[in-house]
Amino acid sequence: MPKVYLAGPDVFLPDAIEIGRQKKLLCSRYGLEGLFPFDNEITTSESGQRVDRLIYRANEAMMRNADLGIFNLTPFRGPSADAGTVFELGLMVGLGKRVFGYTNDASDYAHRVSTSAATGLQTRPLQDAHGMTVENFGNSDNLMIEWSVVEHGGFPIVRNPVKASNPFDDLSGFERCVRLASEALLK
Amino acid sequence: MPKVYLAGPDVFLPDAIEIGRQKKLLCSRYGLEGLFPFDNEITTSESGQRVDRLIYRANEAMMRNADLGIFNLTPFRGPSADAGTVFELGLMVGLGKRVFGYTNDASDYAHRVSTSAATGLQTRPLQDAHGMTVENFGNSDNLMIEWSVVEHGGFPIVRNPVKASNPFDDLSGFERCVRLASEALLK
Numbered sequence: 001m002p003k004v005y006l007a008g009p010d011v012f013l014p015d016a017i018e019i020g021r022q023k024k025l026l027c028s029r030y031g032l033e034g035l036f037p038f039d040n041e042i043t044t045s046e047s048g049q050r051v052d053r054l055i056y057r058a059n060e061a062m063m064r065n066a067d068l069g070i071f072n073l074t075p076f077r078g079p080s081a082d083a084g085t086v087f088e089l090g091l092m093v094g095l096g097k098r099v100f101g102y103t104n105d106a107s108d109y110a111h112r113v114s115t116s117a118a119t120g121l122q123t124r125p126l127q128d129a130h131g132m133t134v135e136n137f138g139n140s141d142n143l144m145i146e147w148s149v150v151e152h153g154g155f156p157i158v159r160n161p162v163k164a165s166n167p168f169d170d171l172s173g174f175e176r177c178v179r180l181a182s183e184a185l186l187k
Numbered sequence: 188m189p190k191v192y193l194a195g196p197d198v199f200l201p202d203a204i205e206i207g208r209q210k211k212l213l214c215s216r217y218g219l220e221g222l223f224p225f226d227n228e229i230t231t232s233e234s235g236q237r238v239d240r241l242i243y244r245a246n247e248a249m250m251r252n253a254d255l256g257i258f259n260l261t262p263f264r265g266p267s268a269d270a271g272t273v274f275e276l277g278l279m280v281g282l283g284k285r286v287f288g289y290t291n292d293a294s295d296y297a298h299r300v301s302t303s304a305a306t307g308l309q310t311r312p313l314q315d316a317h318g319m320t321v322e323n324f325g326n327s328d329n330l331m332i333e334w335s336v337v338e339h340g341g342f343p344i345v346r347n348p349v350k351a352s353n354p355f356d357d358l359s360g361f362e363r364c365v366r367l368a369s370e371a372l373l374k
Contacts, residue, residue: 012319052324056334077300077315078265083273084329090274091335094281113264128264130353132199137239142271147243148278166317 001033002185004178005063005092008072009082009168011037019169026175030182035062063091068098068185070177071149073141073157074167075105079112080141089145093152100181101149102173103140104162110136155180188220189372191365192250192279195259196269196355198224206356213362217369222249250278255285255372257364258336260328260344261354262292266299267328276332280339287368288336289360290327291349297323342367 004027010019020036027034040058042051063069069092076082081103092099105112110126113134126134139146140157149157158180160173191214197206207223214221227245229238250256256279263269268290279286292299297313300321313321326333327344336344345367347360 009319012321014314014318014320016320050324052322052326052330053334053337056330056338059331060335060338078267080265080267080270082329083267083270084331086270086273087277087329087331087335090277090279091281092277094278094283096281127201130355131201132196132353132355133201133203134199135239137237139239142269142274143239143243144246144271144274147240148247148274150240151243151247166319168317168319 001031002067002181003033003035003065004181005066005069005088005097006034006036007069007085007088009074009076009085010072013166013169015169019171022171023174026171026178030178031186032178032182035066037062059088060091063088063097064095066092066097068092068100068153068181070174070181071099071101072168072174073101073103073145075103075112075141076168079109081145086145089148093148097152098181098184099149099153100155100158100177101145101153102158102160102177104160104167104170104173105140106159106161107140108138109141110134110138154184188218189254189368190220190222190252191368192253192256192275192284193221193223194256194272194275196261196263196272197259200353200356202356206358209358210361213358213365217365218373219365219369222253224249246275247278250275250284251282253279253284255279255287255368257361257368258286258288259355259361260288260290260332262290262299262328263355266296268332273332276335280335284339285368285371286336286340287342287345287364288332288340289345289347289364291347291354291357291360292327293346293348294327295325296328297321297325341371 024034073081211221260268349357
């Protein structure tokens with residue numbers, strides 16, 4: 001059964017373990033095995049290493065062991081996806097794995113930056129408050145994220161408009177990715 | 188001469204080409220060849236592909252051709268590093284290349300999140316306005332970024348406190364990375 005690394009800021013949710021359980025259940029319904037970072041057991045007693053370093057190592061090993069990745073690219077604490085998730089997207093692309101992505105915010109990146117109080121300045125070409133160019137290609141995030149998913153997964157990022165107060169735990173965009181992955185890998 | 192991919196939000200600066208020129212000059216002083224994304228020539232006429240997709244492909248090819256990467260991880264439009272840069276960090280780690288990083292903001296990630304008007308809520312454990320956990324390991328960014336640089340470069344992220352109005356173009360942290368890379372590769 002193909003193994004899917006389940007990447008996203010979901011690990012920061014108060015009910016992260018339950019979300020991971022639901023994601024793994026959805027995967028199994030489509031013939032895939034979900035690997036969730038919290039499945040890793042981290043024990044610091046033997047190695048004397050810092051726990052955050054051990055988490056890094058366990059996550060990296062889990063990605064090397066996976067066949068593909070599904071990435072929650074919903075904007076997190078700013079106009080872009082969670083930095084840890086984006087790092088993992090790059091890592092799995094570099095490892096030659098197939099990648100799928102979804103976001104629960106259907107807006108364009110340039111729209112989010114230009115409406116943000118912290119950074120917004122409307123100019124042509126679009127610039128932020130530091131005078132730095134704002135990418136304006138109609139993508140959901142930085143072009144490296146947008147196109148890596150297309151080039152190394154075969155499908156655009158699923159844009160799933162979610163109106164919940166907390167968009168991070170809605171799983172309909174996730175399920176769409178699971179279906180795409182299942183059809184692509186198991187056909 | 189080892190080839191260094193020069194990653195960072197520097198490409199969004201108004202004087203991006205000049206910054207790229209300065210970075211490449213610094214590299215050459217230490218026996219390294221700098222590769223800057225703007226060195227890629229993008230022509231859309233032949234392929235009919237979108238320009239942003241062609242930029243993605245050119246950047247990915249440049250990273251595959253590089254021996255190592257130096258990453259400007261200064262927080263960008265939020266508490267974390269630029270998403271495109273973080274993707275590229277992951278990609279080069281996945282490709283087995285050596286990576287070095289610097290940030291021109293010496294503060295901890297948890298400090299930046301907890302002092303941000305958009306997200307800050309002081310609780311134990313630290314949570315943001317969505318009730319989502321804030322990593323509080325004393326790192327400069329998400330632990331995947333922090334530890335990938337240590338594990339795959341050999342040195343911690345260089346934290347370089349810069350007081351300029353625009354911290355993105357200060358090159359002293361960059362030069363420190365060039366020196367580390369040069370000593371590590373050319374000794």
